[in-house]
Amino acid sequence: MRGSTLISLLLAVVLGGTAAYLAQDYLTRERLEFAARNVGAQIDEAPKVMVVVAKTEILEGAPVTKDKVRTVEWPNDLIPVGSFDAVDKLIIGTSEQETRYAKTRILPGEPILDNKLNPPGVRTKMSTWLTKGMKAVAIRVNDVNGVAGFVLPGDRVDIALTQGGRGGQATNFILLQDVKVLAIDQISDDNKDKATVVRTITFEVDTTDAQKLQLAQNVGTLALMLRNITSNDVEITEPITIDDLRDPSRAEQELAAKQAELDLLRKQTGDRIAALLQRLEIGGVRTAELEADALQGAERIAELESLIVTLQEEILAMQNDYAERLAMAEAALAAAMNNEPVAPIVVEKVVEKVIEVPRKPTVPINTEVAVIRNGQRSEYKVEIQSFANALINGETVADGETVADENQEEVQLTESEQETSDNGIEIGF
Numbered sequence: 001m002r003g004s005t006l007i008s009l010l011l012a013v014v015l016g017g018t019a020a021y022l023a024q025d026y027l028t029r030e031r032l033e034f035a036a037r038n039v040g041a042q043i044d045e046a047p048k049v050m051v052v053v054a055k056t057e058i059l060e061g062a063p064v065t066k067d068k069v070r071t072v073e074w075p076n077d078l079i080p081v082g083s084f085d086a087v088d089k090l091i092i093g094t095s096e097q098e099t100r101y102a103k104t105r106i107l108p109g110e111p112i113l114d115n116k117l118n119p120p121g122v123r124t125k126m127s128t129w130l131t132k133g134m135k136a137v138a139i140r141v142n143d144v145n146g147v148a149g150f151v152l153p154g155d156r157v158d159i160a161l162t163q164g165g166r167g168g169q170a171t172n173f174i175l176l177q178d179v180k181v182l183a184i185d186q187i188s189d190d191n192k193d194k195a196t197v198v199r200t201i202t203f204e205v206d207t208t209d210a211q212k213l214q215l216a217q218n219v220g221t222l223a224l225m226l227r228n229i230t231s232n233d234v235e236i237t238e239p240i241t242i243d244d245l246r247d248p249s250r251a252e253q254e255l256a257a258k259q260a261e262l263d264l265l266r267k268q269t270g271d272r273i274a275a276l277l278q279r280l281e282i283g284g285v286r287t288a289e290l291e292a293d294a295l296q297g298a299e300r301i302a303e304l305e306s307l308i309v310t311l312q313e314e315i316l317a318m319q320n321d322y323a324e325r326l327a328m329a330e331a332a333l334a335a336a337m338n339n340e341p342v343a344p345i346v347v348e349k350v351v352e353k354v355i356e357v358p359r360k361p362t363v364p365i366n367t368e369v370a371v372i373r374n375g376q377r378s379e380y381k382v383e384i385q386s387f388a389n390a391l392i393n394g395e396t397v398a399d400g401e402t403v404a405d406e407n408q409e410e411v412q413l414t415e416s417e418q419e420t421s422d423n424g425i426e427i428g429f
Contacts, residue, residue, distance in 0.1 A: 013149075013195060016195065017193075017194040017195050020193050020194070020195075021193055021194060024193050028107060032107075032109055047075075047076045048073040048074065048075065048076065049073070049074055049075075049076050049079060049085060050071045050072070050073060050074070050085050050086065051071065051072060051073075051074035051079065051080070051083050051084070051085060051111050052069050052070070052071050052083065052084040052085070052086070052087055052089075052090050052111070052112045053069065053070060053071070053072050053108075053109050053110060053111050053112060054068060054069060054106045054107060054108050054109065054110050054112060055067070055068055055069050055070045055108065056068050056108055057105070057106070057107060057108055058102045058105070058106040059102065059105055060102055060103065060104050060105050060124060060188070061101055061102065061123065061124035062101065062102050063099045063100070063101050063102075064090065064091065064099070064100050064101065064102060064112065064117060065091065065094075065099075066087060066091055069087055069090065069091075069112060070087075071085075071086065071087060072109075074111075080111045080113060081113070082113040082114035082115050083111045083112065083113055083114075084112055084114075090112060092120065093120075096121060097120065097121040098120050098121065099120065099121065100117045100118060100119070100120055101117065101118045101122070101123050101124045102116060102117060102118075102124065103115075103116050103117060103118055103124055103128060103129050104116055104129075126182060126183065126188060126202070130182075130204060131204060133206065134204045134205065134206055135204070135205055135206065135207055135210045136182055136202050136203070136204060137202065137203055137205055137209075137210045137213050137214065138200045138201065138202040138203075139159075139200065139201060139203070139213060139217055139222055140199060140200055140217070141198065141199065141200065141201050141222075141224065142197075142199070143197045144223075145221070145222060145223035145224060146197065146198060146201060146224055147224050147225070147226050148195065148197065149195040149196045149197035149198060150195045150226060151181055151184065151201060151224055151226055152181065152184060152192050152193065152195075152196075153181055153182060153183050153184060153187065153188050153192060154180075154181065155180075155181045155226060155227075155229070156178050156179060156180055156181065156227045156229070156231075156232070157179055157181060157203075157224045157225060157226055157227055158174055158176065158177045158178070158179070158224070158225040158227060159174070159175045159176040159177075159179060159203075159213070159216075159222055159223070159224060159225075160172055160173065160174055160175060160222070160223045160224075160225060161173060161175040161216045161219075161220045161221070161222055162220050162221045162223065163219055163220030163221070164220075169241060169242065170241065170242055171239050171240070171241050172239065172240045172241075173237065173238075173239035173240065174235075174237045175212060175213075175216055175222070176205070176209055176212065176213070177234050177235065178227065178231075178232055178233075178234060179203045179204070179205060179209070180203065180204045181201060181202070181203060181204075182202045182203060182204050183201070183202040184196065184198040184200075184201050184202075185198040185199060185200055188202075201224070
């Protein structure tokens, strides 16, 4: 920006502010003169009462003392609400705890009203003029989003939020409407009429709107829009996007293209749904068949499980029977090795009758036999199936019976050798 342009802008701002100040001052004087003329015209028409007014200008936050006020006659039927009829009722003392301070600027001749003063001993600060239940929240602004400094205390504004952009869809929408401005920077005098570029603006909002403002400062950019002083209505607005900035005819074409694309998508979706319904119908028939097969399979499985249980019971019975037989055979073999007679084995079964069955235990086919012959001991590995059976049955081996040694030689057991074996032959198993 050129220097001349900047100077012209500053000059325009200064001149505009000066003109606004002079205009307000002129209107104030005219208002007071008009009020004075009306009061003078009604002097003889209505009874008078005394009202305390400002003798000199009382600035915001200044203490109200006796030298700044005076009493004047006032029409009885035009007494302002909250006014005082005596200075002693307004100023009850001079101590810090008894002094009252002005909330706002009070002009000369203006009645002193109770709602323009703080309680005794309370200095003027922002918390004293906040509406009950409302909060003061400040946001950072600049010369652009702060309406070039024309937002002043007492004004009302709308607050817009812009978010997105840089690769995303930028959106602008009205966050809050008809918000009261409490202060600009640290100036809260609502009589200020000079435009000033400031860095912060403080608003009076409720708790929910205060939270929205705090969050909005971190997610986007806030901008102020100054409202007409008489406008307090709430408008129905819609968010604005980049698409709304384009040529309307082009936007209509894009909308038509998107609509055609949407119609095609709907048709394709309908076709897919119809195909899926057909497949579901076929699947329902197949499901019924599978359920029938599953029922038959379940019945077959039940039959097999019953058969398995029966077989397990039979196998268990056979195992018990074989265990008993093996125990009997081991007992018979032990008796045979000790040359004891073998008692007949009685096998009890759950049958119609009980029978006695002599058991012939199974013995190893080969074993070692030690034979003492002529004082010499010889060992042989022989097949003793028949020999053991004979011993179990209480029989003797016939003379001349042969057994095979480990060299496949035959060994004759004569009668005398049999006798020797009975008296001293060692047989090892």
